[in-house]
Amino acid sequence: MKGLLIKDFKLLTRNKSTLLIVLAIILFFPMLEMDPGFIVSYTMMILMFLTVSTITYDDFDNGMAFLFTLPVDRKTYVRGKYVLGLIVAVASWILAVCINVVYMSLLANESAETIGRVLLSVLIIFPAALLMWEVILPLQLKFGAEKARVVLFIVVGATLAISAIGTKIAEANEEQANELVNVVAVKLVQLTPMQVGIVLFAVAVAGLLISYASSVRIVEKKEY
């Protein structure tokens, strides 16, 4: 798997312009007093999308077939992609957060309490970004870049459609809906940010396992 990771990092560094933009965002946006949450989530999402894009590079000109003639089995290939994504997720999150903290404490002289609150809010971004990536990775492996985008649109569209239908139903049954919203809202208000974070992390870990298992299945079934 080491060889695959080396290859992927070499491929990532091919996107010099994207990496420079990300670096600029991490370095300069805190100075513009941009929301740290935005900076961290933006950095993470872009870099994680880049890791997914290495699959497109692998697949260029039937490259995937060639990779599997090397001492690389399909499971190892998939594992490599997940390890790459997790490394980049952790590294980009830490980098973005550290720079924000350094800025807030040294340059902006924010109180420890404010920094603590910001840290808690950006902590939640980590599992949220992971969840997105966990959905996209198997789609990319199954459909390839072009079709995966279409499928993603369909998934997002379907989600919106379902929520629209849900709203219509709720409107038709206003009383019950209000009751349900009240119950959920009360429960949510009772949760501390830490508890929300823990739930999100648990969901992200469960999602990771499901996503990995489906990716392995997808790649093992494929013919090249």
Next chain:
Amino acid sequence: MELQVKGIRKTYGKFGLDVTMEVQPGQITGLVGKNGAGKSTTFKSILGLVKTEGGEILLDGKPVETFTNKEKERIGVVLSNASFSGWLTIADVIPVLRSMYAEFEEEYFKEQCEKMDLPMKKPIKEFSTGMAAKLKVLVAISHKAEFLIMDEPTSGLDVMARNEILDLLREYMVEDGRSILISSHISSDLETLCDDLYMIDNGKIMMHEETDVLLANYGLLKLTDAQYEKIEKEYILKTKKDNNGYVCLTKEKAFYAENYPDVAIEKGNIDDVFTMMIQGE
């Protein structure tokens, strides 16, 4: 290493592959056939890139699908239409190969790249056909593989580039016990390189012969209608009617040369023999 392919089957719509063949240790075996005959499907089946619907593929007596990554290091592969991602450079590929193959011969690889004028820092997608082909072969032979599986390694190359690649393969074979399975549609490559040849058409093996026998004993008889009537047909494999009479493929050229001195006999080259095997009746 020895390769045994026993009755592998694979269907794509109307196309059905059904192949049995062998590559002996120390031998170079060629697989010849026109485009779409099933060469690439055979190679992909051997490499596990497509799933076969039956049959068995043994390398060194072991089913290939049970090969571990460590065991796969003993094989070198060239695919006709695939290589490392075009965005990588040779300089990128070297550390990848170093960590994938315990026996990667880095110095040899670099030396050969230099000798063949392959640029280290240029993305592979900007390579010419010849450069890309040379790189593919170098990657396959630079880690002490004992078996090479090469699908059209010389396809689309000029004579010079082809000869360089064939020389690399001859050099590779100097060590004992190494074997190569190679496909090509250029018969001169195969005539000079291969110990034996399989011919595939429409997914089936039509013929298997040692190259020496093929070149020494096979011939084409050019016959008039009258000659065709009288000639001994026991040693004729295939016959084709043409404007001037008949063309017959024989495996006993010497017999006809001796007994029918007035018959025009052409020394069969691989292309002629294979064309007759497909078109003749």
